[in-house]
Amino acid sequence: MAVHAPENILHQHSFDIEGGNFTNAGTVSTRIKSILKQIGLPDNVVRKSAIVCYESEINIVSYARKGVINLIVTPKTVEIEAIDEGPGIPNIELAMQQGYSTANQHIREMGFGAGMGLHNIKCFSDKFDISSEVDKGTFLKMIINTP
Numbered sequence: 001m002a003v004h005a006p007e008n009i010l011h012q013h014s015f016d017i018e019g020g021n022f023t024n025a026g027t028v029s030t031r032i033k034s035i036l037k038q039i040g041l042p043d044n045v046v047r048k049s050a051i052v053c054y055e056s057e058i059n060i061v062s063y064a065r066k067g068v069i070n071l072i073v074t075p076k077t078v079e080i081e082a083i084d085e086g087p088g089i090p091n092i093e094l095a096m097q098q099g100y101s102t103a104n105q106h107i108r109e110m111g112f113g114a115g116m117g118l119h120n121i122k123c124f125s126d127k128f129d130i131s132s133e134v135d136k137g138t139f140l141k142m143i144i145n146t147p
Contacts, residue, residue, distance in 0.1 A: 014069070016067075018061070041146055055120050064084035065084075082139070085137045096130075
């Protein structure tokens with residue numbers, strides 16, 4: 001985990017996510033997109049950040065009891081961490097495969113659970129780290145470089 005001197009941080013914020021609350025799903029990624037636009041980051045950085053945040057947020061809402069998304073913006077990077085208290089991922093390699101999903105029927109009926117979340121997060125991050133512990137939760141760290 002990178003350590004930032006306070007003078008290197010342009011913006012920092014944490015957002016709580018309630019598991020199972022599909023009514024508010026996507027609001028954090030919308031807020032982060034707005035913050036990044038206000039800072040004046042390039043559109044491609046804002047878009048990539050919004051995608052990785054949205055996918056992380058939907059995973060927390062779909063699978064975890066609760067979670068948090070942390071945003072840290074520095075002159076060189078947008079860093080997004082997603083930390084949840086959920087069932088964890090028993091096989092990360094399998095979960096990273098495009099199209100793999102453990103979503104239940106209810107989640108699929110709402111249009112989620114296509115198995116693209118972790119795949120998209122990895123594709124749209126310049127750096128991506130994941131760790132998970134069964135019955136504890138999952139930690140994602142995504143870094144998008146700014147020009």
